[in-house]
Amino acid sequence: MMNLSKRITSMQESPIRKLVPYAQAAKANGKKVYHLNIGQPDIETPSxxxxxxxxxxxxxxxxxxxxxxxxxxxxxxxxxxxxxxxxxxxxxxxxxxxxxxxxxxxxxxxxxxxxxxxxxxxxxxxxxxxxxxxxxxxxxxxxxxxxxxxxxxxxxxxxxxxxxxxxxxxxxxxxxxxxxxxxxxxxxxxxxxxxxxxxxxxxxxxxxxxxxxxxxxxxxxxxxxxxxxxxxxxxxxxxxxxxxxxxxxxxxxxxxxxxxxxxxxxxxxxxxxxxxxxxxYKTPESYFKTVNKEYEKRRDIVYTELNKMPGVLCKKPTGAFYVAAKLPVDDAEKFVIWMLKDFDIDGETLMMAPAEGFYATPGLGKDEVRIAYVLNEDDLMKSMNLLKVALELYPNKTI
Amino acid sequence: MMNLSKRITSMQESPIRKLVPYAQAAKANGKKVYHLNIGQPDIETPSxxxxxxxxxxxxxxxxxxxxxxxxxxxxxxxxxxxxxxxxxxxxxxxxxxxxxxxxxxxxxxxxxxxxxxxxxxxxxxxxxxxxxxxxxxxxxxxxxxxxxxxxxxxxxxxxxxxxxxxxxxxxxxxxxxxxxxxxxxxxxxxxxxxxxxxxxxxxxxxxxxxxxxxxxxxxxxxxxxxxxxxxxxxxxxxxxxxxxxxxxxxxxxxxxxxxxxxxxxxxxxxxxxxxxxxxxYKTPESYFKTVNKEYEKRRDIVYTELNKMPGVLCKKPTGAFYVAAKLPVDDAEKFVIWMLKDFDIDGETLMMAPAEGFYATPGLGKDEVRIAYVLNEDDLMKSMNLLKVALELYPNKTI
The missing domain is CATH 3.40.640.10 (Type I PLP-dependent aspartate aminotransferase-like (Major domain))
Incomplete structure (x- = not known):
């Protein structure tokens, strides 16, 4: 039996990417998955x-x-x-x-x-x-x-x-x-x-x-x-x-x-x-204005919708394209997996990144998720609706 | 004064690249430099x-x-x-x-x-x-x-x-x-x-x-x-x-x-x-046959010419596109720098990689160089001629 180094075996798996197999399984079962788990923007690369x-x-x-x-x-x-x-x-x-x-x-x-x-x-x-x-x-x-x-x-x-x-x-x-x-x-x-x-x-x-x-x-x-x-x-x-x-x-x-x-x-x-x-790096500054306007709109949707959901805690973020939110669930990772495995509305579900892996202090972030608002307004609205219903149906909700 | 880590400050500079400034200076002075110091082949990338x-x-x-x-x-x-x-x-x-x-x-x-x-x-x-x-x-x-x-x-x-x-x-x-x-x-x-x-x-x-x-x-x-x-x-x-x-x-x-x-x-x-x-990775095997024939020819030129030079030791290499050779000089790095700074024939000189940096044992390789035979036959012949004359003229030769 070969021994690998301690530094590599003790390394944490990417919490953003480790749930990918669940998403793949969901898709294999015909579900549509909205990906808010990864910061992959849908904005076109300058030509x-x-x-x-x-x-x-x-x-x-x-x-x-x-x-x-x-x-x-x-x-x-x-x-x-x-x-x-x-x-x-x-x-x-x-x-x-x-x-x-x-x-x-x-x-x-x-x-x-x-x-x-x-x-x-x-x-x-x-x-x-x-x-x-x-x-x-x-x-x-x-x-x-x-x-x-x-x-x-x-x-x-x-x-x-x-x-x-x-x-x-x-x-x-x-x-x-x-x-x-x-x-x-x-x-x-x-x-x-x-x-x-x-x-x-x-x-x-x-x-x-x-x-x-x-x-x-x-x-x-x-x-x-x-x-x-x-x-x-x-x-x-x-x-x-x-x-x-x-x-x-x-x-x-x-x-x-x-x-x-x-x-x-x-x-x-x-x-x-x-x-x-x-x-x-020569792209004119007007590019950022257009892109920012788009992200600001998206941020508003996600922030507004999250704050309508009972038990969700989320202060208004002002930069990047992420929201970290506290959810009324026992364990955000379990909740994310449940959404991929056991939940859908009309064959659609949502993927987010559980936030525990973003903390170094053990135990923190267990009820938090990161949402990347990298989809268009329609898809974001659909995603927020999915989240709202999922929080109502999730068996291990805390409120 | 900021302290950098020991692991980085103790790290050796690339012996292949650290003499680049001397080559740049030589070129700025109008010299043509044949680069046998780096394994950058001149073979065309498959289209x-x-x-x-x-x-x-x-x-x-x-x-x-x-x-x-x-x-x-x-x-x-x-x-x-x-x-x-x-x-x-x-x-x-x-x-x-x-x-x-x-x-x-x-x-x-x-x-x-x-x-x-x-x-x-x-x-x-x-x-x-x-x-x-x-x-x-x-x-x-x-x-x-x-x-x-x-x-x-x-x-x-x-x-x-x-x-x-x-x-x-x-x-x-x-x-x-x-x-x-x-x-x-x-x-x-x-x-x-x-x-x-x-x-x-x-x-x-x-x-x-x-x-x-x-x-x-x-x-x-x-x-x-x-x-x-x-x-x-x-x-x-x-x-x-x-x-x-x-x-x-x-x-x-x-x-x-x-x-x-x-x-x-x-x-x-x-x-x-x-x-x-x-x-x-789908390139047909015939590609390697053509390329190898070319390198084998070049290897023969370099090996044959090196062995004609008094005091040079070099066994026939059988792979890659490098030759490591012992030269009759006090210090191969000094010799390489001398070739770039103080030597030329009709405005041409040669750059090789001093081999000391390829050894972990202190002191070894001081009189060795690595030659990458990545140029065409004509340029290689010219390079070998430059090396032959340089070894005759170098003030700190050992024979």
């Missing part, structure tokens, strides 16, 4: 992406540079300028999706056994990256009742110790849709300065902010630029999840130089996807 | 790759499955059958290049502090993967004088201890061009069985075997299939280095299931590159 790729005509599909194609880095530099972030050529690295960017940043700032603070609930794959490289996630618990905003400074200071190397967070938040206030961002910036921590700022949803809210990027706080690592991706920004083009941007040239070694180790990011991404 | 991609017409570039596109896995299953390796759907995972496959396999079989045996000189990026995840490379030293074949069984047994989890090797070998004999492969298989080790078999050069030699894959030794992890890639096989499509294949379903968690953590491999790779 400039495929156009650029179709025009690629080199005879040999060669390695590109480990740091990324210079034209793509230039294109990103121009993009960041619009947000008053100013990077030089040697301060940006192109990665295989935001995922690799997070993994590489983690390896760069933390040794095996070190700790990283993360507001929970958090993007569940943070768990995967950290266990793969033996870093411990220490959660900053946030609550549905408070719209998942941060707790006070003192309660964060209490969990900082000499092993703490960084604060990692997504803003706007996945899975909560929270947009942290200017005060919250500055509070974390101060903590980072005082305790000599890095900030791994996952800002892949930067543009997805609603209600005319102000967005504060860690990239805008001048005095901590040596400790801020900005993680980005084209996946959500341009609805190009299958392109897997992410990036690490950091004014700390030493960090970039070190992460470049990891980039060299995996040689390069796919050439064609970069050729397409160069054009994506 | 089926771009054709498939150009025909892709989904409006939304969505995530693909974490394990890889089913059609690509099917295409690979058919490919392996030709080599009498028989994998099922749930025994293959598609990765971001062979690099990610190696990294994931390493995480799966070894915890932080564990050891992996690797014949040295070895593919230098093995160093990067292992330090990133805190695994120690323990070298099995092989010698230029012996054509880089393995030492005897006893000397390998001597370095196995309870922390040893796997033997990792590329066959045919990068950077040596060695093709291990059937006896060598079986000897390692026996050791793996006796000491309960995994074998991470990097077989990305499987088709690049010359002189009509027999090739033995670890995938063909039935009794150890629960401990063999086959790493593959389209990069060299189909001259598609920029596609970054690799794979992990293993009959141990438990290992695949665990590695799938890592795959889920990074969501998926680019969709378009997989669409192209499906076609690559």
């Amino acid at each position: 400039s992406f495929m156009e650029a790729i179709r025009n690629f005509d080199e005879k040999v599909l060669a390695y590109s540079l480990s740091q990324g194609m210079p034209e793509l880095i230039d294109s990103m530099i121009d993009y960041y300028k619009k947000y008053d972030m100013h990077f030089e050529n040697d301060e940006i690295l192109i990665t295989n999706g935001g995922s690799e960017a997070l993994l590489f940043a983690m390896i760069a700032v933390a040794d095996a056994g070190d700790e990283v603070l993360v507001p929970e609930p958090f993007y569940t794959n943070y768990n995967g990256f950290t266990s793969a490289v033996d870093v411990k996630v220490v959660p900053i618990t946030c609550k549905a009742e408070e719209g998942f905003h941060l707790p006070n400074r003192k309660s964060i200071e209490d969990i900082i110790n000499p092993k703490t190397k960084a604060i990692m967070l997504s803003n706007p938040g996945n899975p909560t849709g929270v947009v942290y206030t200017k005060e919250e961002i500055h509070m974390l910036a101060d903590l980072a300065k005082e305790y000599n921590l890095f900030i791994l700022a996952d800002e892949v949803y930067r543009e997805f902010v609603y209600d005319g809210l102000e967005y504060t990027s860690f990239g805008n706080i001048k005095e901590i630029q040596d400790r801020v690592v900005i993680i980005d991706s084209v996946s959500k920004r341009y609805s190009a999840c299958g392109a897997r083009i992410g990036s690490v941007a950091c004014k700390n040239k030493e960090l970039i130089k070190e992460v470049l070694k990891l980039c060299q180790g995996r040689l390069c990011v796919p050439t064609l996807e970069q050729v397409g991404a160069i054009e994506l | 089926s790759f771009m054709e498939a991609i150009r025909n892709f017409d989904e409006k939304v570039l969505a995530y693909s499955l974490s394990q890889g596109m089913p059609e690509l896995i099917d295409s690979m299953i058919d490919y392996y059958k030709k080599y009498d390796m028989h994998f099922e759907n749930d025994e293959i995972l598609i990765t971001n290049g062979g690099s990610e496959a190696l990294l994931f396999a390493m995480i799966a079989v070894a915890d932080a502090g564990d050891e992996v045996l690797v014949p040295e000189p070895f593919y230098t990026n093995y160093n990067g993967f292992t330090s990133a995840v805190d695994v120690k490379v323990v070298p099995i030293t092989c010698k230029a004088e012996e054509g880089f074949h393995l030492p005897n069984r006893k000397s390998i047994e001597d370095i196995i201890n309870p922390k040893t989890k796997a033997i990792m090797l590329s066959n045919p070998g990068n950077p040596t061009g060695v093709v291990y004999t059937k006896e060598e492969i079986h000897m390692l298989a026996d050791l793996a069985k006796e000491y309960n080790l995994f074998i991470l078999a990097d077989e990305v050069y499987r088709e690049f075997v010359y002189d009509g030699l027999e090739y033995t894959s670890f995938g063909n030794i039935k009794e150890i299939q629960d401990r063999v992890v086959i790493i593959d890639s389209v990069s060299k096989r189909y001259s598609a280095c920029g596609a970054r499509i690799g794979s992990v294949a293993c009959k141990n379903k438990e290992l695949i299931k665990e590695v799938l968690k890592l795959c889920q953590g990074r969501l998926c491999v680019p969709t378009l590159e997989q669409v192209g790779a499906i076609e690559l």
Whole structure:
């Protein structure tokens, strides 16, 4: 019998993807499943992406540079300028999706056994990256009742110790849709300065902010630029999840130089996807206005309908395209499975992501789900109706 | 002052890529540089790759499955059958290049502090993967004088201890061009069985075997299939280095299931590159015959010319497209830099990879280089002439 490593066997399965077999079975039984479980937008990818790729005509599909194609880095530099972030050529690295960017940043700032603070609930794959490289996630618990905003400074200071190397967070938040206030961002910036921590700022949803809210990027706080690592991706920004083009941007040239070694180790990011991404980052800002209007409408539907359902708790999310909601059920995972296996209206049902896997603290999130509002208005309305009826019929409801 | 992790700061820079700035400077000064330093073939990528991609017409570039596109896995299953390796759907995972496959396999079989045996000189990026995840490379030293074949069984047994989890090797070998004999492969298989080790078999050069030699894959030794992890890639096989499509294949379903968690953590491999790779793996075998004939010719040129140069030691390599040669110089890295900075004939010079970085044992390989014979015959002849003259003129030659 072969022994696999402890770090891999102890790694959590993706809570977003582990229920996929139930969805497949439901479909095999002829059910239609509305997928609100995964952040796969239905928005069209800007056509400039495929156009650029179709025009690629080199005879040999060669390695590109480990740091990324210079034209793509230039294109990103121009993009960041619009947000008053100013990077030089040697301060940006192109990665295989935001995922690799997070993994590489983690390896760069933390040794095996070190700790990283993360507001929970958090993007569940943070768990995967950290266990793969033996870093411990220490959660900053946030609550549905408070719209998942941060707790006070003192309660964060209490969990900082000499092993703490960084604060990692997504803003706007996945899975909560929270947009942290200017005060919250500055509070974390101060903590980072005082305790000599890095900030791994996952800002892949930067543009997805609603209600005319102000967005504060860690990239805008001048005095901590040596400790801020900005993680980005084209996946959500341009609805190009299958392109897997992410990036690490950091004014700390030493960090970039070190992460470049990891980039060299995996040689390069796919050439064609970069050729397409160069054009994506030139997409005019009007694109975001149109897309945001659409998401804001969807957010309103989901939020309004959820709040009509008895026993459901959900503060109004203001960013990304997720809602985390407390449901009146014994166990959200069981409920999601029940909806796939034992429930339908006219052959239709709904899939959501149970939120327990988004928490590091055992027991939290058991009655919560994440809903990704990535479907059109009609489908969302149908989905919310399905949820409403399901909550009435579910045998293990708690109200 | 921010502290980066020890594991990243102690990581070796890629010896293949770290001298690139010297090459760039040489070019800026108007020199033509023949690149024999990097395994970037000049062979055309089969046109089926771009054709498939150009025909892709989904409006939304969505995530693909974490394990890889089913059609690509099917295409690979058919490919392996030709080599009498028989994998099922749930025994293959598609990765971001062979690099990610190696990294994931390493995480799966070894915890932080564990050891992996690797014949040295070895593919230098093995160093990067292992330090990133805190695994120690323990070298099995092989010698230029012996054509880089393995030492005897006893000397390998001597370095196995309870922390040893796997033997990792590329066959045919990068950077040596060695093709291990059937006896060598079986000897390692026996050791793996006796000491309960995994074998991470990097077989990305499987088709690049010359002189009509027999090739033995670890995938063909039935009794150890629960401990063999086959790493593959389209990069060299189909001259598609920029596609970054690799794979992990293993009959141990438990290992695949665990590695799938890592795959889920990074969501998926680019969709378009997989669409192209499906076609690559259907390339008829006649393609390899043509390509191999070309490489065999080039190998002959390089080997013959090297052996005419006084003081150069190089046994005939029989696979991949590399030659590792001992040169009569004080320090191969200094020599390579000197060729880029201070040497040229009619404005032309040559770049090779100094081999010291391919060794884990300090001091070894200092007078060795790796030459990748990835240029056409004319350019190779010119390159060999440049090397011959450079060795005569180099101020710190040792003969």
